[in-house]
Amino acid sequence: MSDQPSTAQDPVERLIRAAGRRELPPAQAYERALYAATDVWQQKVRHRRRRTFLSLAACVTALAVGIGVAMRSLESPTTASEPVASVVRVIGSVQVRTADARDWTFVGEHSGPLSTGTVVQSASASSAALRMGRVSLRVASGTEVVLDSPSRLRLVRGTVYLDTGVTGAAGQMAVVTRAGTVTDVGTQFEVHYLESIYRVRVREGEVLLQRDDGVRQGVAGQEISIDASGEVSTASIRPDDPAWGWVQALATAPDIDQQPLTVLLAWVSRETGASIRYATPAVERKATTTILHGSIRHLTPFEALTVMLATTDLRHELLADGTIMIK
Incomplete structure (x- = not known):
């Protein structure tokens, strides 16, 4: 049995045949539609690219900032300000300014510790004594000095005196100025710098003076001066010279x-630069067994010697050569 072809047409087919072939749009309209569609597509692509670019730029910027912070941390490591000195004595008006401050603060003997980077400034007819570990630092009138570290001072102007102690290790302290750097070799010494005039006085021990033209040694009893033209001269100075008088007051x-x-007696000798001599061996033995009572706070060495000996049956005499005779 064979199948016969169907004579019934599908409704959709009949509709298509009735409509006939669709008329093509004009070429001009077709181009406008194509252009509009292309423009929309390109805008979407550009927007997507711009969003991607901004995201990448933000990532790169964040990475650059992170690297910059890390590099700065490596190049200039942040160090917390640590106590570097304490105020022992103040005469007159002395003020300080911390490394991160603009304002000056007056200090006294009950002020707190001074941190690294602190600037110390003494007014006219004023002075101060500081303690930096085992080192005694004394700041003369009209001086400005920066406490760079426990072992480094920057003298902007004026005069400072350092006593690194009898048993102080060599090279404990360096005093830096534009004219040169002085490093101690276990000593008492003074550095003066003002208006291109530079001077180093060595009272005890030795110092090393480093300048652009080399290193010079300074020994006890020597004064090294450098004038504005750079000419170097030397002179002698006794350990008991009156020029050290300002140091004794501090x-x-x-x-x-x-x-x-x-x-x-040992303290008086060190601070005044005078030798101690006993009139007799018996006097020396007596000095060893004589026990003192009281305080000599804020007394100069000679004042303290006079006051304390007055409580004993011993006396002292200052000889012509500067020796202190105990008798």
Whole structure:
């Protein structure tokens, strides 16, 4: 049995045949539609690219900032300000300014510790004594000095005196100025710098003066001066020279209560540069066994010696050569 072709037409087919072939749009209209569609597509592409670019740029910027911060941290590591000095004595008006401050603050003997980077400035007819570990730093009138570190001072102008102690290790302190750098070799010394005039006085021990033209050694009893033209000259200065007088006024007195007289005598000798001599061996033995009582706080060495000896049956005499005779 064979199949016969269907004579019924599908409704959709009949509709298409009735409509006939669709008329093509004019070429001009076709181009306008194509252009509009292309423009919309390109805008979407540009917007997508711009969004991607901004995201990448933000990532790159964040990465650059992170790297910059890391590099700065490596190049200039942040160091917390640490106590570097304490105020022992103030005469007159002395003020300080911390490294991160603009304002000056007046200081006294009960002020807190001074941190690294602190600037110390003494007014006219004023001075101060600071303690930096085992080192005694004394700041003369009209001086400005920066406490760069426990072992480095930057003298802007004026005069400073350092005593690194009898048992101080060499190279404990460096005093830096535009004219040169002085490093101690276990000593008492003074550095003066003002208006291109530079001077180093060595009272005890030795110093090394480093300048662009090399290193010069300074020894006890020597004064090295450099004038504005750079000419170097030397002179002699005794350890008991009156020029050291300003240093004695700032001397930090030891606790002599319940201590033998010899402790006081040793301090007086070191601070004044004068030698101690005993009239007889018996006097020397007596000085060793004589126990003192009281305080010599804020007394100069010679004042302390006079006051304390007055409580004993010993006396002192300052000889012509500067020696202190105990008798």
